[in-house]
Amino acid sequence: MTASSVRSSQNQVRRFPFAQVVDRLLPLVGVLVLFGVWWLIAVSGLINPVLLPTPIATLGTLITGMLTGTMLPDFFATVLRTFSAFLMAAVVGVPVGVALGSSEKLYRSMEFLIDFFRSTPASALIPLFILFFGVSDFSKIVIAAFSAFLLIVFNSAYGVINAKQSRILAAKVMGANRWRVFKDVLLLESLPQTFIGLRSGISISLVIVIVAEMFIGTDQGLGKRIIDAQQVLNVSDMYASILVTGILGYVLNMLFLILEKRFVHWSGK
Amino acid sequence: MMINSVTTPTIAPPEHFISVQGLCKSFAGLPLYEDFNLDLPNNQLVSIFGPNGCGKSTLINMISGLIPIDRGEIRIHGKPIRRAKIGYVFQNYRDSMFPWMSAYDNIAYPLRVKGMAEPECRDRVERLISTFNIRLDLKRYPYSFSGGQQQLVSILRALVADPEVLFLDEPFSALDFETTLFVRDKLQEIFMATSIPMLMVVHNLEEAVFLADTVLLLSKRPTHLVEAVPFTVPRPRTPDTLTSPEFIEVSRHCLEIFRQEMRK
Numbered sequence: 170m171t172a173s174s175v176r177s178s179q180n181q182v183r184r185f186p187f188a189q190v191v192d193r194l195l196p197l198v199g200v201l202v203l204f205g206v207w208w209l210i211a212v213s214g215l216i217n218p219v220l221l222p223t224p225i226a227t228l229g230t231l232i233t234g235m236l237t238g239t240m241l242p243d244f245f246a247t248v249l250r251t252f253s254a255f256l257m258a259a260v261v262g263v264p265v266g267v268a269l270g271s272s273e274k275l276y277r278s279m280e281f282l283i284d285f286f287r288s289t290p291a292s293a294l295i296p297l298f299i300l301f302f303g304v305s306d307f308s309k310i311v312i313a314a315f316s317a318f319l320l321i322v323f324n325s326a327y328g329v330i331n332a333k334q335s336r337i338l339a340a341k342v343m344g345a346n347r348w349r350v351f352k353d354v355l356l357l358e359s360l361p362q363t364f365i366g367l368r369s370g371i372s373i374s375l376v377i378v379i380v381a382e383m384f385i386g387t388d389q390g391l392g393k394r395i396i397d398a399q400q401v402l403n404v405s406d407m408y409a410s411i412l413v414t415g416i417l418g419y420v421l422n423m424l425f426l427i428l429e430k431r432f433v434h435w436s437g438k
Numbered sequence: 439m440m441i442n443s444v445t446t447p448t449i450a451p452p453e454h455f456i457s458v459q460g461l462c463k464s465f466a467g468l469p470l471y472e473d474f475n476l477d478l479p480n481n482q483l484v485s486i487f488g489p490n491g492c493g494k495s496t497l498i499n500m501i502s503g504l505i506p507i508d509r510g511e512i513r514i515h516g517k518p519i520r521r522a523k524i525g526y527v528f529q530n531y532r533d534s535m536f537p538w539m540s541a542y543d544n545i546a547y548p549l550r551v552k553g554m555a556e557p558e559c560r561d562r563v564e565r566l567i568s569t570f571n572i573r574l575d576l577k578r579y580p581y582s583f584s585g586g587q588q589q590l591v592s593i594l595r596a597l598v599a600d601p602e603v604l605f606l607d608e609p610f611s612a613l614d615f616e617t618t619l620f621v622r623d624k625l626q627e628i629f630m631a632t633s634i635p636m637l638m639v640v641h642n643l644e645e646a647v648f649l650a651d652t653v654l655l656l657s658k659r660p661t662h663l664v665e666a667v668p669f670t671v672p673r674p675r676t677p678d679t680l681t682s683p684e685f686i687e688v689s690r691h692c693l694e695i696f697r698q699e700m701r702k
Contacts, residue, residue: 333533335528335530335533335534336533336534336536338504338528338534339526339528339534339535339536340547340551341504342502342503342504342524342526343526343547343548343551343595343599344548344551344552344599345551349551353536353547354536357536357538360538434538434579435537435538435579435581438537438581
């Protein structure tokens with residue numbers, strides 16, 4: 170507690186930590202409201218309880234599903250696919266993006282292609298990928314990797330293109346040759362934008378993996394679990410699986426935000 | 439006083455740290471410099487002052503080799519630009535420092551680019567820091583310093599490789615008044631200790647005169663040198679200098695010429 174709050178009136182001293190706690194809990198308000206409304210609708214009988222179980226029942230299914238293990242393998246299968254796709258995309262995408270960005274001519278000649286495929290919904294390409302790669306696990310990973318790759322390439326290239334000219338000049342005037350300018354300036358200048366690409370890349374990987382699991386079919390995976398639960402009207406499992414997918418997406422995003430803060434400590438400063 | 443007087447042969451005498459002959463530069467077909475000549479006597483701190491858009495920064499960027507020239511010849515200590523060792527301080531420290539490196543690594547960067555061994559780099563940086571009595575924790579990142587400290591770090595970076603000439607492009611314009619005074623004093627200290635000739639663009643008449651041995655007054659475009667005004671008050675110059683009769687007289691003279699030029 171700061172000295173000023175100690176000196177102020179008793180009332181304020183007591184209120185200060187409370188206000189802080191309330192501040193911390195604000196993000197939960199929306200969640201509670203959603204669960205409240207959901208619960209009210211579920212118990213009111215407005216909607217057939219077969220279609221909408223209560224949030225408590227759903228959370229119960231989620232917890233038992235994760236603990237007793239029928240949901241856990243699906244969860245890990247999806248996580249594994251998402252990360253494999255993301256890694257493939259990142260390992261190829263970042264160097265290609267940086268290379269494209271360092272040559273304006275090269276970038277301009279590929280720009281249309283990248284923009285076109287970025288604008289094409291990746292799910293529209295699933296049948297094409299099935300033709301080439303079959304209905305294997307690899308096929309699902311490749312299609313997710315492809316869409317993540319486009320986002321990563323585009324953002325890395327953009328980061329290099331928009332590198333601060335003054336920093337490049339500063340390096341040149343200090344005697345840096347092209348390779349050093351690239352390695353010491355361009356690569357690091359592009360890092361904040363590259364991280365945006367990586368973060369969008371992991372998100373789109375998850376989206377496409379889920380769609381592919383539904384569409385192509387698989388033994389295990391959250392996408393398949395959601396569609397199967399829906400087919401047999403096991404709605405509380407369906408809702409629980411959707412929730413797990415959402416939590417997974419949220420955690421992945423947070424993970425990349427934290428990594429970004431650590432690696433790009435100068436961003437926005 | 440040298441008023442556009444130079445028509446000497448191509449090779450500059452060694453008493454000039456910068457020699458510009460027949461410089462031509464146009465932007466989008468409009469001439470900015472046409473047959474521009476300039477000789478700056480050695481061991482001086484020279485500041486450039488002129489109306490907006492007359493190409494003050496363009497001039498030092500051409501002389502330091504950052505911008506290509508259309509025609510003409512520029513020599514630094516009698517050598518072509520590429521063979522001269524130069525230091526350059528940018529207007530905006532925020533956009534010219536490398537925020538991913540510590541202040542120390544920023545200062546050492548020019549040495550590392552030259553392939554100097556790590557112990558020697560450390561020696562050089564430490565000697566530089568102790569010479570100018572700088573008390574900064576150089577392990578920190580540049581953005582964690584105040585504006586004045588950051589500009590000071592970027593001046594040190596420009597000095598570390600023993601340049602033959604130091605260029606400064608509006609070094610105070612991104613600083614507030616208080617830090618301007620701080621950086622200005624440090625710069626004077628550095629100039630007195632190293633006597634590296636300096637060429638500085640400034641956008642404020644007081645700053646142009648205060649530190650300079652010579653103030654170059656430029657015209658509107660197409661730009662020519664209107665007058666090179668000497669200011670010979672001995673260093674160190676202090677706040678009292680600002681009220682000295684010499685300072686007031688030189689400032690008045692510069693302002694008069696500047697206003698004449700604006701009326702043209």
